[in-house]
Amino acid sequence: MNVLVVVRLVPDLVEPLVVTPQEDNLDWEETALVLNESDDHALEEALLLKEKYQARVTVVAFDFGEIDQVLYMAAAKGVDRIIKISWPHREPPNSLEIAETLAQLVPTLKVELVVMGCQSPTEFLGMAAPQLAAALDWSYVGVVRGLEASEHPEAWKAYKEYPGAVLAEMEVQLPAVVGILTASQPPRYVPVSRIRAAAQQTRFEMVEGPRELKEPSAAIRRVYLTPATAHATMLRGSEEEVARQLVEILLEKGILK
Amino acid sequence: MSRRIAVPVEVYRGQITDLTRECLIAARLVARDEDEVVAYVFGEIPDHGNSALQLADRVVTLENGQVSQPVALAQAKLLCSKLDRKDTELVLVGSSSWGLDVGPLVAAFWGVPLVANCQGLERRQASLWATCRICAGKLLVDVEVGAQTAVVLLLPGSFLRKEVTPRATQPVMEKESVSSQEWDARVRFQRWIEPQREDVDITQAEILVAVGRGIERQENLEVAEELAEVLGGVVCGSRPVVDQGWLPPTRQVGKSGMIVKPKLYLAMGISGAPEHVEGMKDAELIVAINRDERAPIFHVAHYGIVADLFDVIPALKEALVARRQEA
Numbered sequence: 001m002n003v004l005v006v007v008r009l010v011p012d013l014v015e016p017l018v019v020t021p022q023e024d025n026l027d028w029e030e031t032a033l034v035l036n037e038s039d040d041h042a043l044e045e046a047l048l049l050k051e052k053y054q055a056r057v058t059v060v061a062f063d064f065g066e067i068d069q070v071l072y073m074a075a076a077k078g079v080d081r082i083i084k085i086s087w088p089h090r091e092p093p094n095s096l097e098i099a100e101t102l103a104q105l106v107p108t109l110k111v112e113l114v115v116m117g118c119q120s121p122t123e124f125l126g127m128a129a130p131q132l133a134a135a136l137d138w139s140y141v142g143v144v145r146g147l148e149a150s151e152h153p154e155a156w157k158a159y160k161e162y163p164g165a166v167l168a169e170m171e172v173q174l175p176a177v178v179g180i181l182t183a184s185q186p187p188r189y190v191p192v193s194r195i196r197a198a199a200q201q202t203r204f205e206m207v208e209g210p211r212e213l214k215e216p217s218a219a220i221r222r223v224y225l226t227p228a229t230a231h232a233t234m235l236r237g238s239e240e241e242v243a244r245q246l247v248e249i250l251l252e253k254g255i256l257k
Numbered sequence: 258m259s260r261r262i263a264v265p266v267e268v269y270r271g272q273i274t275d276l277t278r279e280c281l282i283a284a285r286l287v288a289r290d291e292d293e294v295v296a297y298v299f300g301e302i303p304d305h306g307n308s309a310l311q312l313a314d315r316v317v318t319l320e321n322g323q324v325s326q327p328v329a330l331a332q333a334k335l336l337c338s339k340l341d342r343k344d345t346e347l348v349l350v351g352s353s354s355w356g357l358d359v360g361p362l363v364a365a366f367w368g369v370p371l372v373a374n375c376q377g378l379e380r381r382q383a384s385l386w387a388t389c390r391i392c393a394g395k396l397l398v399d400v401e402v403g404a405q406t407a408v409v410l411l412l413p414g415s416f417l418r419k420e421v422t423p424r425a426t427q428p429v430m431e432k433e434s435v436s437s438q439e440w441d442a443r444v445r446f447q448r449w450i451e452p453q454r455e456d457v458d459i460t461q462a463e464i465l466v467a468v469g470r471g472i473e474r475q476e477n478l479e480v481a482e483e484l485a486e487v488l489g490g491v492v493c494g495s496r497p498v499v500d501q502g503w504l505p506p507t508r509q510v511g512k513s514g515m516i517v518k519p520k521l522y523l524a525m526g527i528s529g530a531p532e533h534v535e536g537m538k539d540a541e542l543i544v545a546i547n548r549d550e551r552a553p554i555f556h557v558a559h560y561g562i563v564a565d566l567f568d569v570i571p572a573l574k575e576a577l578v579a580r581r582q583e584a
Contacts, residue, residue, distance in 0.1 A: 013393045013528065014470075016551070026396070041500070099365075118357065119373075124389035124398050126371050127361040133330075134365030139443040140330050143354040143513070157447070161513040162269065162354050165452035165506040168327060173443040179358075181513070186501045217370035218387075218407065222399040226390065226553065232545060232561030239572035242562050246544065247576045249560060253542055255464065255521045256488075256580065 001055045001174075004109060005046045006102065006116035006128070007074065009033040009065045009092060013121060023222050026122075028091045033065040035073075038117025044183035045147055046115050047077055053149055056080050058109065060102070062087040062209060068199075075198035076190045082202060083109075085209040093209075095126030096217065101209055102128075103135035111175075113156070118142040118179025125216055133177035141170050142179030259291040260346035264313065265336055265363075266298045267355050268325065273309045276351030279416040281312035284349050286421060287380050292346070296428075297339070299332055300325025312421065313428045321435040329358030331441040337366045338439060345406055347385065352410045354513060364408035372400055373410040374531075393530035394553035413512070413535045456507045457491050463520045464490030467510060467537070468498055471526015471547065471566055475503040480570050481525065487577045490521070495533045511536040525566040529554025 011017060011031050018030040049055040058081040059074045061067045071082050085101060087093060093101065106114060116129050119142075133140030141158045148157040150171055158178055160168045172178065235242040250256040262284040267274045277296075284294045296313040300320065310316050319335060336348070336359070350360035352374065364371035376397075377388035385402040387409060402409075459465060466485040472478060478492065485492045492508065499509040510517055512532040522540035526547060527533060534557050537543065545558035546566045555561045562569055 011392055013395065014549075017392060017395055019396070037497075037500075121392045124372065124374050124391050125400070126364075127357070127373055130358060130361035131365040131371070134362055140358065140362065141444055142329075142358045159450070160354060162449075163513055163516065165509060165514060167450040169447040169450060170328070171445040171447055176443075182496075182500050218372060218403065218405075219401040220398060221386075221401050222397075224397055225551075226395055226397050226556075228556055230556055232543075232555045232558035234555075234561045234563065239564065239568045240576070242564065242569060243572035243576040246560070246562075246573060247580050249542075249544075250521065251580075253520075255542065256577070 001049070001053065001113060002109070002111040003046045003049055003055045003057050004106065004111040004114045005039075005043050005057060005059045005074075005079070006098070006114065007039045007043060007059060007061045007070055008036045008098070008117070008120055009067055009070065010036045010120050010122055017225065019223050019225060023224050024220065025091065025223055035070045036117050036120045038119065038181055040187045041183040042115040042117055042180040043074055043077070043079075044185065044187040045180050047079070047188070048184055049147065050078065058083060058111065060085065060105070062093050062098070064089075064092045069195075071204060072195050072199040072202060073190060075202040076194040077188060082204050083207055084204040085207050087209050088211070089213060094216070095120075095123050095128040095131065097210065097213065098128040099126065099131040099135055102132050105207060106132075106136060113174060114138075114177040115147075115180050116177070118144065118181050125218060125220075129177055129179035136175070136177065139172050139174070139176035140179070141172050141176070143181050144178050145182045146184035147178060259293065261340070261344050262288050262292055262294045262347045262349060263336070263340055263345055264294065264296050264349050265332070265359055266296050266310070267351055267353060268298070268300070268303055269355070271303050273303060274351065274353065275417060276353050276356070276411070276413050278309040278312070279413065280349040280351050280411055281309060282416045282419055282421050283378050283411055284347070285312050286416070286419060287347070287378055287385065289380070297336060299335075310428060311424065314424070315429045315431060318430070318432045319435050320432055321437065321440070323440050324435055326446040327355055328444050328446050329355055330362060330444045333359045333362035333366065334441045335435060335439055336363055339433060342367050342369070342406055346404070347406070348408045350408065350410055352412050356410060360408050360410045367406065369405065370402065370407045371410070372402060372407055374412055375409050376412045376415040378409060378411070390531060393528055394534070395551070412531055414538065452507045454507070456505050459491055459493045459508055459510070460515050460517055462491040462517070464488050464523075465493050465510070465517060465519045465521070465540075466490050466523045466525065467493050467495065467527060468525050469495040469527030469533075470497045472498060475501070477567070478503060480567065484570050484574050487574050488521070488523075490523075493517070495527050495530070524554055524558065525570070527554050528552045529557060
């Protein structure tokens with residue numbers, strides 16, 4: 001089976017976010033980017049499929065920011081093929097641009113399964129994974145924690161997460177797009193030395209992405225940092241002082257007896 | 258011109274979800290007098306489901322043997338075939354595990370905008386505006402949807418406490434049969450898998466010590482466990498900690514984890530993403546410790562401490578032990 005993994009860079013939410021002075025977008029030049037967490041899990045799930053079922057794994061990404069580092073990491077982890085889509089634009093592709101571009105590319109790759117994060121932190125106009133499935137007219141299940149072979153050769157089992165740590169076992173007929181939330185196991189660690197070695201040896205296949213971008217499907221009027229509508233009462237002082245204050249509060253509230 | 262606001266009804270474990278009720282409240286609030294709010298139920302209406310559905314003008318029950326199964330692909334296709342896109346202004350779906358599949362698929366099948374992570378929705382003259390919360394709640398985006406047909410994914414907790422004027426009349430109840438040809442069978446529901454319950458039930462704990470990404474390493478969980486022991490509580494965590502396999506899924510608090518309402522929720526190194534807040538916002542007392550003073554967790558916490566959790570925990574443990582000895 002041939003599996004395609006889509007990986008995306010997204011803002012590093014540990015770092016402060018900066019909005020443009022016009023409040024119309026994130027200031028992408030000031031925004032640190034990291035691999036989308038659920039895409040990292042999708043990559044891990046694809047590697048597990050390779051190990052368990054001899055799947056051939058291709059990774060695809062848009063050429064934005066320091067995506068090469070992510071792709072070298074994927075190479076070091078053992079993917080079979082890496083494709084980079086050119087992206088000569090000032091901001092990363094949005095969900096619809098990803099879905100539309102991949103809907104053109106995927107039929108040329110002879111893959112039966114696309115796995116990618118079921119969402120990314122910047123998605124608000126569109127969601128790439130389900131919209132790619134719809135564009136391809138493929139099966140879709142999202143919010144998935146792990147995949148397994150089914151007794152039916154043309155289908156896979158996907159475990160969809162529900163509240164209360166409950167899973168729904170779904171049988172998904174191929175070809176399919178699966179939106180991964182979490183892999184069956186945590187993403188594997190790969191030593192920096194192996195990533196460096198992969199950077200020396202890996203060659204990316206390049207595919208041309210769209211040169212012209214469409215207008216967004218709805219008008220973005222303002223982008224801004226979330227104002228504090230309510231805020232905690234802050235305890236201040238040394239660690240010992242805040243600890244003492246907190247113990248007093250817990251006593252006062254009847255939590256400590 | 259009269260238009261339809263459609264709300265696909267999510268039934269989970271035999272009950273209409275609170276999030277569906279929120280969608281119906283939001284629909285009522287943005288509907289004009291001439292608009293119609295229509296709830297679409299896949300399969301039979303559950304017992305006790307009527308109070309939420311009272312918010313609709315019309316309730317359409319789609320019936321055959323399969324439609325109640327939670328298969329978003331088939332249900333989204335069915336919805337698109339039963340609804341006239343031109344007459345529909347808005348499809349409002351809750352941002353749940355089910356809704357995150359149904360909403361985007363409906364938008365994609367119809368080729369209309371999908372507005373995700375929506376926490377606010379209002380009508381300004383002829384145009385609908387949405388406010389979306391993204392980047393783990395750190396950023397807001399105001400979007401003018403306009404008058405075009407759109408699908409909106411509503412975040413939980415956005416409309417639950419908003420008041421709507423009760424409708425004077427009962428909703429019109431309709432049934433529509435679904436043929437087997439109308440049901441997309443490429444995805445099939447097989448079974449529910451319940452979590453293994455040999456672990457503690459965090460929904461019953463009165464004191465929860467919750468750890469997030471700030472705990473950094475599995476070995477560091479020990480400091481949280483020691484604090485929980487002194488407090489007489491239980492350790493739980495946010496999604497990143499569970500995803501790393503450091504805690505079992507039964508200890509995850511949030512949208513796809515557990516909904517908890519303890520007397521004390523001590524959030525340590527948790528940023529406060531909406532998915533996590535959904536699971537703990539109703540705790541009686543929330544105390545947050547985070548190095549980032551802008552962390553959204555401070556918007557829901559009653560008390561906050563901007564500090565490194567590894568500095569505060571030992572001091573807190575010491576103060577608790579000292580207090581116990583004094584008593």
